[in-house]
Structures are given as structure tokens and as C-alpha cells.
Amino acid sequence: MKWREVAEDEIKDAILYPKDIEDSIKGRKNAFKHVGNKWLKVTFKQEDDRIIVITVIDKDK
Numbered sequence: 001m002k003w004r005e006v007a008e009d010e011i012k013d014a015i016l017y018p019k020d021i022e023d024s025i026k027g028r029k030n031a032f033k034h035v036g037n038k039w040l041k042v043t044f045k046q047e048d049d050r051i052i053v054i055t056v057i058d059k060d061k
Helices: 008-016
Strands: 018-023 029-033 038-049 050-058
Touching: 008 029, 008 038, 008 050
Parallel strands: none
Antiparallel strands: 018 029, 029 038, 038 050
């Protein structure tokens, strides 16, 4: 997250309130959302009562 200059709160916002969400491989999901001047793609999976973030990409870069 530090390398991508994306704050943890921005990632949580994208997962909880995505503009769009789609299925990915291995049971993962991709959440898309404009956060500030960024267009985020957050790949994550849900296990039991927790969410595991796989990767975060700013699609505008």
C-alpha cells in the first residue's frame, strides 16, 4: 500500500462501497472505486469473518 500511495482507509472504502465488483480467480473478487483522484482496483478474498487484501492498483497510473 505504501508503494502504491494508497491509504488503508481508501482500500476499506473501495471494498465496502465499490462502484463495481467482479469475480476473479481462486475465489477472489475485484472491487473498483474512484477515491479522490484515484481509480482503485482492490483484489481481495473473504475467509470466514475477515477480508484478505491481495493487491491494490491505482488504475490511473
